[in-house]
Amino acid sequence: MLFNSLEFPIFFAVVFLLYWFVFQHNLKLQNLLIVVASYVFYGWWDWRFLGLIILSTICDYSLGLMISQTNYLRRKKTLLYVSLFVNLGILGFFKYFNFFIDSFVNLFSFGGYSIESWTINVILPVGISFYTFQTLSYTIDIYRGKLKPTKDIIQFMAYVCFFPQLVAGPIERATNLLPQFNQKRTFDYLLAKDGLRQIIWGLSKKLLIADLCAPVVDLIFNNYENLPSSTLFLGAVFFAFQIYGDFSGYSDVAIGSSKLLGIRLMKNFDYPYFSRDIGEFWRRWHISLSTWFRDYLYIPLGGSRVHSNYLKFRNVMIIFIVSGFWHGANWTFIIWGVLNALYFLPSFVMKRNRRYLNTVAENNWLPSLKEFFQIIKTFCLICITWIFFRAESVGHALEYLKEMFSPLALFEFPNLRILECGFYITILLIIEWIQRNKDHGLVIEAIPLLIRWLIYFLLTYQIINAVLGGNQEFIYFQF
Amino acid sequence: MRFWVETKNSFTSNSNMMKDLLRFISRFSFFILTLCCVVSFYFYFFVGNLSEEELIGSGVYHTIRKSKKIEPKAEVILIGDSIGNQIYNNKDYNDRIYSLCSNQAISMVGQYNLLKNFLETNKRDSLEVVLIYRLSSFRNDLRQNLTFNYFIKPFYKREYLENYSQNVLRQIKKIPGYWLVHSNTVRMSRWSPSVQSINNPNNFRLSDISVEYLIACDKLCEKYNASFKLVAPFMSNEFSMNDFGSFQESIVKHNLQTYFSKYFQNIVWLDKKYFSDKSHIKKDLISELLGKNFLNL
Known part of the structure; x- marks a missing residue:
């Protein structure tokens, strides 16, 4: 179901x-x-x-x-x-x-x-x-x-x-x-109310972001040979938001539904696309899986407490490769894992992988210029790994990358729903940026009741409309 | 005593919990009810209850009305897709040649409905029925983005249900939210669910529904003393090199050779410069290029 x-x-x-x-x-x-x-x-x-x-x-x-x-x-x-x-x-x-x-x-x-x-x-x-x-x-x-x-x-x-x-x-x-x-279990009114909001937020991410991006991403990845590099770049960006909306949306609905039954599940996503480096990204993306691997694989292997650098390197590689392999029986996932490990290793070797444990731009409205570029850099690196994650084969991913980095045709876009996707992604980013200290995007008690209800109405209406309009499976079901 | 206190506490906490539960359910119900009211209001006054002319696929409604008229002068009845409609526009051909051509999106089932409407209203000793159908229109199996607006809204009604086979009903039920069409507000709105369909213009195939209803159209004509003929409209010459082998194999497989005997050799290939898309002739060139009676009917 x-x-x-x-x-x-x-x-x-x-x-x-x-x-x-x-x-x-x-x-x-x-x-x-x-x-x-x-x-x-x-x-x-x-x-x-x-x-x-x-x-x-x-x-x-x-x-x-x-x-x-x-x-x-x-x-x-x-x-x-x-x-x-x-x-x-x-x-x-x-x-x-x-x-x-x-x-x-x-x-x-x-x-x-x-x-x-x-x-x-x-x-x-x-x-x-x-x-x-x-x-x-x-x-x-x-x-x-x-x-x-x-x-x-x-x-x-x-x-x-x-x-x-x-x-x-x-x-x-x-x-x-x-x-x-x-x-x-006793029924907790506030917990249930929060659960319901989290369900609305999760479904919004799935239906208004992921499902909107999905056909555009499919089209771009299936016709990459005939599309300009700017469009291929957008394809990678849209897939990044598709997979985020899909998977974090599912987690939000799961956590929200559990709250309605009086059960608290662990947080699975913590605004990962605002990460300043890869280490931070992996502390915020699919937290339940990365902590599982940390506790049941990485630490038993010796973790970072082993003496030789070789063993440290080996442990990091193992955890990322196994994590890739966990996603599916395809070399694309393994390369996805290797790439993430290679991104992570430099900061790990220099012992700078735990630099950013706080929230970005804490107590500030906007990030500093340095933080902004760090976020963009991390996001771009992650987008490259997503190309391997999405591609049918390693050859497909490499061809896609080759086409993407061919001489830019910056303003050539085919007639896709690019503006619509861009609009919804921008709204998501704005809301998530404002809410980055909160549990999820709809923790909005501070807003006046009328506006709050208007937001719930709008989102619920869009969700019903999207559900009636046909639904797509969640990407992570295949894993 | 202690037991009593515990029971009392538990009773109090239980009754508090019940209060919270009921408060939650009543608030949630209120939210859903208000949403339903707002959405109904919005649909009723702003989205739904449009006139047939304002709907997507308004041409189909016009054709349905036309198919129910008594037309004593009509001798040649044309049914077909939008290309047929470009050649013999159903707004202009109302005399001896009577056009009921509309759109491929109504599928062969829709063509059958229109034909049945007309033949039941106009019982004659002899009539000629011509189906003008582009090759790609045969692939319609009611799994298109347009199906909800062009077929389900106008044709998923009690009066047509007896015309539908199990296969058709099964396909209809695959359209998400098809049942919403029972609400008149939805039926008379521009809303439709999105259906992922592959619209590859080079994909030429015969759907099961097309096969079933092509034969059904022929049998219907036989019942009402009408002759039935399938003709090909023009096509862009960019498709002339296509391999129609698998299409022709399906013709043999389904024993449809009688209908398609002259179909392929009669296709009129036109240069692609005349087309506004891969199928339709540019509007300003229609009369110049096609003339009054393009197919010599």
């Missing part, structure tokens, strides 16, 4: 009413409702893949209990490896099987050998990378002694499949989400 479909508001209204009016007095029933609703939500796409979630859930629930019950480190380790094997095995099969077969065949062909390739038609289950990482964090945290396992399987099921964040995150940690399913 898509957040931007007509079914979702009806589905959510039913869940909301049952949750607060019927099952409010019984925590177990409330959790069971979440599980049932989540399975319906997921099964709406394809019920056959519910089996994978259930398998992963039962496996990690049992392994979590077993790890905590044993006192032998070796046995704990073995059980953790079983969890890693099952979860990564499922993920590997459904997401990477054909990629490895193809790459293997290509490698042999490159060496002059010819082997027969056989791939199978594997459907990628929606959200598999998200819930796999979520369940993995549970067993790893128990192994490390950071978390006590839950004995209540319904509670654990609710944690794994909580529908607002099931298919595209934020990737929650058991330490944050699981205890919330163990507490009696």
Whole structure:
């Protein structure tokens, strides 16, 4: 089920009413409702893949209990490896099987050998990378002694499949989400109101920015050979906003919907396009994934505390490459990761990667000239990486870049909806700049009630109009 | 005593929570209701309830009205797409040659509806029906951006439902928000959902719907003692080198050779300089180039 479909508001209204009016007095029933609703939500796409979630859930629930019950480190380790094997095995099969077969065949062909390739038609289950990482964090945290396992399987099921964040995150940690399913939830009026605003904001980003940019970006990327370089540059910029509107919009709707059910999810985006360097960008973009990799991969590898520079370099490369590979079985994602690592390494080596921990232009209306150019520079570097992210193949990306940097035809634009996209992107940037200290773009209590309601009306009307006008899937569903 | 206090506290917090919940729901309902009222008001007075002449695809409504008229003089009935309409404009040809040509966006199903309207109103011993259809118009499978304004609004009505096969109904239901057309305000507005469609002018193919309703038009003519013929209009010579192989294969596959026997050889190729786009002749050249009876009907 898509957040931007007509079914979702009806589905959510039913869940909301049952949750607060019927099952409010019984925590177990409330959790069971979440599980049932989540399975319906997921099964709406394809019920056959519910089996994978259930398998992963039962496996990690049992392994979590077993790890905590044993006192032998070796046995704990073995059980953790079983969890890693099952979860990564499922993920590997459904997401990477054909990629490895193809790459293997290509490698042999490159060496002059010819082997027969056989791939199978594997459907990628929606959200598999998200819930796999979520369940993995549970067993790893128990192994490390950071978390006590839950004995209540319904509670654990609710944690794994909580529908607002099931298919595209934020990737929650058991330490944050699981205890919330163990507490009696009370309806918080202010939290719910804020949740509703965040949903409106998220849907606006998805429907008014991402979906508007999508056809223009598709057209530019599919016809890059015949378009002037200025248009190709715009294509990269529009894709940057398409993916931001799409993914951060999804996260906002997920966080907002959870707030309506009295559950707080972690922040996933923190105005990343106002970052002054790559380090800051990665602290603000897809926070739940980057912190996951930091805690479960980078730090176990030694992080930045290793002695040799080589090991530091290796750790950074690994984390970015794995992050790229997490997005999909394609070399474009790996190169995307490598590029980000190369951008990040200079400041990391010079120990300047944590320079910007505060908000840009704090207490000022506008950024300084230096900050402005830093933001533009970071954005341009990121746009180049997005070309690899969006392209069908590495060849496609390289050709696109070549055409983009060919002698500029600055003011040649084909008849696309460029002005419309530009208009909405400018509005987004203005609002986000003003709100850059706030949780999301619609934290606007300070504004007079009448104007506030007018903003809600306008945005909701545009959302309804866009939903009725047909909807597009979220990009991150494929990951 | 302690138990009582706890129960009382829990009761108080529960009743507070209920109050908050009801406050939230009532405010939210108020918001939605106000929004609905404002949107309805806006649609009713500013967007909807336009006259048929003000709607997108107003020509289709004109053709529908024309298809329901009793016309004793009419001997040759023309149906077809916008190219057919350029050659035999439905505003000018109202005599022996009676034009019901409109637009490809109404699809072959729309052509069938117009023809059925006319034949049911004008029962004769003999009539000649000619379908003027450009090659690319055959690809219409009701999955276009224009379908909502040109087909669903004028033709998704009770009076036409019996004409539709399961295939057509399935395609209609794929248009997002198609059901909104039941609201008269939406039907009489310029609003339409956006449908992603591929409009490659070089894509020549026969849609299932075109096949189904081309045969249906022929059978309808047979029922009402009319002859049925398919003719090709002019085309830009930039398409003359195209490979129509797969189109011709579909003709054989669906056993449509009778309709297309002379279609390809009768296409009139004109230089692309005469065209305002890839399909339509420049307006100022129409009468000079096409003459009064271009197809010698």
